[in-house]
Structures are given as structure tokens and as C-alpha cells.
Amino acid sequence: MAIDSAKQLERNTRLTELLGRAALSDQQAFAELYRLTSAHLYAVALRILRESAAAEEVLQESFVNIWHHAGSYVAARSQPLTWLTSIVRNRCLDQLRRREIDTIAMDDEDEGMTIADEGPTPLDMLLAGADARAVKRCVEALDAGQKQAIALAFYQGLSHSELARHLKQPLGTVKSWVRRGLDRLRACLDHAGIRR
DSSP states (O other): OHHHHHHHHHHHHHHHHHHHHHHTTOHHHHHHHHHHHHHHHHHHHHHHHOOHHHHHHHHHHHHHHHHHHGGGOOTTTSOHHHHHHHHHHHHHHHHHHHHHHHOOOOOGGGTTOOOOOOSOOHHHHHHHHHHHHHHHHHHHTSOHHHHHHHHHHHHHOOOHHHHHHHHTOOHHHHHHHHHHHHHHHHHHHHHHTOOO
16 A cells, blocks of 8 residues: 555656656656557547547647647646546547537438437536546545545555544544545535435
């Protein structure tokens, strides 16, 4: 768990450095950035678009955008991979919007034919994005201890006693942080109208 966070910190530092060098038109840094992140970003695009050719096209457009706007990345606002993922996600949503605009109405003879789409609609994705922003706001409103305890319990699966050891806090304090933090999250999400 400490190793994972150390690796993540190391990766974030490396990606931030590469973005900074890419902002200065360093092609080698940009190539390294591509090598380290393209597989993850392609997977994001493929998950949204469900079509490999479209995902590859969006990935290429996204990296052109990253090359031109690497200087606008601000480390204090988000982690580098989060920033890169948001660029790809926004390009995918643009692609989906273009598809809807380019859709040609079917002839009357094809009227009886229906094609079921198992994937989420752009509206579903937009609502999910709004829900995600509301969840993020609710989590950010938590006290630092509550936020850390809940994150470790959720992402690392730590029990109360493991949390207490990891955070070097009394067990009762950790239990209180988790309980109160979850209560505050529940109230905030209810207030935001998030479906659970």
C-alpha cells in the first residue's frame, strides 16, 4: 500500500516533468509521455466509443492537443493522468456528438427495424459525468482525516484496525472518522440528488 502510493507519486512526478518538457517542444519527452500513457488513454477512448478505429483517431487527436497545450497543465489542479484522461474523454464526447449530428434518417421502408444499443447513451454519460463531479465535490468537503480514512478503506480495503495502524491513530478516532465521513457523504449526495 505504501509501495503503491510511492509508485503513483513517482509516476505523477515523471508525467508532470514530461508534460513540462513537452510544453517546451521537447519531442523526446513527448514520445516518452506517449509511451507511458497511450495504452491507458486508448482503453479509455475504446470504452467510451466502443470502436477501435474511432478510439485510435481520438487518441491521435488528443495527443496533438496535448502537444499544443501541455503548457496549460497545472499540477496543483489535477494529477497528470487525470488531466490527460479528461482530454481524451472530452474528445470522445465530441466524437459522439458529431455522430449524432451526422446520423441520416432511415427510409420509411426501414421504419419497422430497430437496433438495440446496449451501451450508455451520450445523455447517460453526461449525467454520469455530472454525478461524478458532485461526488468529487462531496468528497472534497470532508475533513482530511475522514477523506483519507474513507479512501484507504474503499480503495485499499483496509479494516478499521488496519486503518488505525496505517494512520497511527486510535481505533476509536478512525472509526469516528469513517462513520462521520460516510454520514456527511450520504447527506451531501442526497442533497445533490445522486442516485445510489
